Every structure is written in structure tokens, then in C-alpha cells.
Amino acid sequence: MRFLRSSACLLLFFSLSVTAQNRQEKLKKLLDKMEGVAQVSYNTERIIINRANGQDLNYTAAAYFDFTSTDTLIGAKYRFVNQEHGDQVFNGKIEFMAANEQSLVIYDNTPDARRVSSSIFFNPSFYSIRKLVPRLMADAEVKITQEQDILLHGKKYPQISMVLIDKYIDMGIKVSPVSEPNQIKFKYTLLIEPDSNLPHFFGNIRNDGQDIDGAFFSDYDLNPTFDPKYWQMDYMPKDFMRLSGKEYSQRMRNKMKSKVGAMATPWELQDLEGNTVVFPNPKAPLTLLEFWFPYCQGCVLAIPVLNAIQKDYANRGLTVFGIEMTDKPNEMLKKYEAEKGVEVKTLVQGKEVSKAYGVQAAPTYFLIDSDGKILFTSIGMREKELRASIEANLQ
Structure with missing residues (x-):
């Protein structure tokens, strides 16, 4: 049966x-x-x-x-x-x-x-x-x-x-x-x-x-x-x-770039252990958000890069969150993290937050200062540009 x-x-x-x-x-x-x-x-x-x-x-x-x-x-x-x-x-x-x-x-x-x-x-x-x-x-x-x-x-x-x-x-x-x-x-x-x-x-x-x-x-x-x-x-x-297709991709990139200088939408989400995270956090000099979902090819390729960025800048004031944008179950996400070696803190039930940020592709990144102002955005991991923006905005 x-x-x-x-x-x-x-x-x-x-x-x-x-x-x-x-x-x-x-x-x-x-x-x-x-x-x-x-x-x-x-x-x-x-x-x-x-x-x-x-x-x-x-x-x-x-x-x-x-x-x-x-x-x-x-x-x-x-x-x-x-x-x-x-x-x-x-x-x-x-x-x-x-x-x-x-x-x-x-x-x-x-x-x-x-x-x-x-x-x-x-x-x-x-x-x-x-x-x-x-x-x-x-x-x-x-x-x-x-x-x-x-x-x-x-x-x-x-x-x-x-x-x-x-x-x-x-x-x-x-x-x-x-x-x-x-x-x-x-x-x-x-x-x-x-x-x-x-x-x-x-x-x-x-x-x-x-x-x-x-x-x-x-x-x-x-x-x-x-x-x-x-x-x-x-x-x-x-x-x-x-x-x-090229015009559409450029339009998407321009749309993301137009958000630079705007104020990021506040949110409140939980991590995989049930702890509540509130954003923005005035005590965090810089916050990097990655909107992602499991087994997205670009997201998988970005895992070691994002792990390295967190390791390199955590002591200098960078906080990194991965916001899972398709509301997958927590247990599934825990297994995925272990399987793929994810070291960045995952926040769950992020579909509505992704909509508020206008995210239409994964992975998408936002670098935000302590006041909530967006400093950098990208669709897909652009490591060189992202690191340059982090360096320019960290004291």
C-alpha cells in the first residue's frame, strides 16, 4: 500500500x-x-x-x-x-x-x-x-x-x-x-x-x-x-x-541598488533554538543579512564565503544572519546546517520579512548600519564588493 x-x-x-x-x-x-x-x-x-x-x-x-x-x-x-x-x-x-x-x-x-x-x-x-x-x-x-x-x-x-x-x-x-x-x-x-x-x-x-x-x-x-x-x-x-533576460537581470540589480541609503524595515524573528532576535540593534555597528533557502545553488556556493566573512569581521563589529525565506521546518534546517557546514546564525520563518525587503531571488544580501540604513545590496554573492563595503564602514 x-x-x-x-x-x-x-x-x-x-x-x-x-x-x-x-x-x-x-x-x-x-x-x-x-x-x-x-x-x-x-x-x-x-x-x-x-x-x-x-x-x-x-x-x-x-x-x-x-x-x-x-x-x-x-x-x-x-x-x-x-x-x-x-x-x-x-x-x-x-x-x-x-x-x-x-x-x-x-x-x-x-x-x-x-x-x-x-x-x-x-x-x-x-x-x-x-x-x-x-x-x-x-x-x-x-x-x-x-x-x-x-x-x-x-x-x-x-x-x-x-x-x-x-x-x-x-x-x-x-x-x-x-x-x-x-x-x-x-x-x-x-x-x-x-x-x-x-x-x-x-x-x-x-x-x-x-x-x-x-x-x-x-x-x-x-x-x-x-x-x-x-x-x-x-x-x-x-x-x-x-x-x-539581460534587461530583466539589470533591472533587478538596479532595483536592489536603489535601496542603498534607504532605511531597512525593522523585524523580529527567532533562531533555530527559539531565541528572539530584534532588528535593528543599535549595539551592532554593522549587520549583514543573507536571504536564502535550502539547496539553492547560489546559496550553497556562498556558505564557505559567508562563514569566512563572519570569521574575519566578527571581532570588528559585524553581525551576520541568514534569514531562511521559505519557512522550512526547524528540524530540517538543523540537519541542513550540519550537512552543509553553515556557521552563520539562521533565523526562521522569514518569508514575510523577505517580501518586506523586496527579495525576489536567492541569495540576496543587505549590509546595514546601526541606525538601520542600507549600505550595500547584491543579488548573488559578490565577495570582493561586499568585503570592500564592510571595510569602508567598519571603524
Whole structure:
């Protein structure tokens, strides 16, 4: 008995007897059906649940793929329609997305394949499964097994497992080796829609169904006719400002720089031991705030740098706090600190404070004096500039 969440609820899975049809026949039917599709639309529910890391994410979108284009990086166009955050589109040449909260369309005229494949709805997707399964079948080191059928919503779904040792699925479409081989096992599950022979679920299910990284697929429409305008930027909201990725990044940096000289918002937070920290503190000559969240790549890379800065300047009056901005559980953060060697004091439940400071990316830094005036800001660790500002403002 296992549990998966779909449509924001827990679904009970019962194991049933294995059918006589072997896995090769099932996978061949799946691939034959998928390869015969020139265009497809479907609904997808992307799920990421990791109990240890405190992750519990659920996103839905309508997905559209066109495989008839010949001038693309990936051999397809796509559009993911997400009502909450905005559409994401690759039209064969240009990648662009709507940022609904900011009323922006952000575009890249020269995207690379990794950039185009980075959408959360792309990995996994109809496209990625169509590309990936033949590669897994051709890899003699991948163990492919037909598991017991699964009963879901009153329907039995054939279940295929694919086990990789010291390899993992990278960006949804290729198999990459782990950096330090140690007989690490990665198991991926494919559920097949019995009536259509199309994917119903693909992903990594661990810890008896408690941890999930995958997607459900439903409501397929095979070979529909798409309006050519659907792939153009003009189809995006007319009142949204258009910015290139470089222009958007510069705008974000300028927005942070504009805060220099302003007064920082006061706050009161607790550390991991339940002690209350009040800011500003007139007794602290300089305070450095880092807004971060676990496993953010830039945050991880900044850990040794921030540890060193704290060590170098603590005796001269610098106080450093790391404000966790996604409200992860304390126990998870304690384990993370021990795992990554975090020496800076972590303050928790910092989501509202991050909003008050206008933080939209991690890590983001603020250097603030004893009166609460902002002296320096940056998105990402800029160690040389940060150290120069600390030196200039310490007596």
C-alpha cells in the first residue's frame, strides 16, 4: 500500500497482479503511439514532495507541443499555460515567459538547449518521455521491470520501473553519471494509461511513496490544430512590458541598488533554538543579512564565503544572519546546517520579512548600519564588493 498526491489530495494505491503482457510490448506500444504524434495538448500536474527537506510543491498547467518544426534546438515547440504564474513558451527560436505578478514578458533570443529544457513542466513531459524511454531501453545497465499494476481512481495502470545505478535522469532527457559513484540507486516509475497507451505518470518515487518528484498527465488531445499565433510573443498579454533576460537581470540589480541609503524595515524573528532576535540593534555597528533557502545553488556556493566573512569581521563589529525565506521546518534546517557546514546564525520563518525587503531571488544580501540604513545590496554573492563595503564602514 502506497500513497501519492494528485489534485491536492492523497490517492491510495493498491498493488494488483501483473498482467501477462511483457514490459517490452507495453513500452513498444507506448513509443509507437507517442512517435506517431505530430502535435499534442494535455494537462499536467507537477509534484515535488521531499519530507526531509520540507518541500511540498504542486503546480498545474496545460501543455502544448508541436513536433513538426525543423528549426529548433530540441526538435519541438512548446507552451505551458499556468494561470497563477504565467505562460512559458519556446517557439523554435525564442524562449519567453510571462511573469504575471510583475506584468512582464521576459524573453531570450538566443537560448541554449539547457535553458529551453529547464521548465518545471518540461521535466517530465510528453516530450521528455518520448526522448528518454528509448535511451533507457538501449542502456544495458538500466534495469527495466514490469511491476504489479496499480489501481487509481478505479482504473488499473500498468507500472514499469527503471532502475539506474550511479546514474540519474538529467533535465528529463538524458542519463548522466553521479559525481561520486557509490552504488547509488535511482528508481523511476512509469504508469501507462491502459486505454490510450500514453503516459499517465512518470517520476521518482521514494520512501514508500512519501517522497515524489514527477508529474501526472491527463486529458490528451492528439494532433490538434494550433493557431500559428499561439507560438508568438504577440499572443502574450498586450499590457505586459517586454524585457530581454539581460534587461530583466539589470533591472533587478538596479532595483536592489536603489535601496542603498534607504532605511531597512525593522523585524523580529527567532533562531533555530527559539531565541528572539530584534532588528535593528543599535549595539551592532554593522549587520549583514543573507536571504536564502535550502539547496539553492547560489546559496550553497556562498556558505564557505559567508562563514569566512563572519570569521574575519566578527571581532570588528559585524553581525551576520541568514534569514531562511521559505519557512522550512526547524528540524530540517538543523540537519541542513550540519550537512552543509553553515556557521552563520539562521533565523526562521522569514518569508514575510523577505517580501518586506523586496527579495525576489536567492541569495540576496543587505549590509546595514546601526541606525538601520542600507549600505550595500547584491543579488548573488559578490565577495570582493561586499568585503570592500564592510571595510569602508567598519571603524
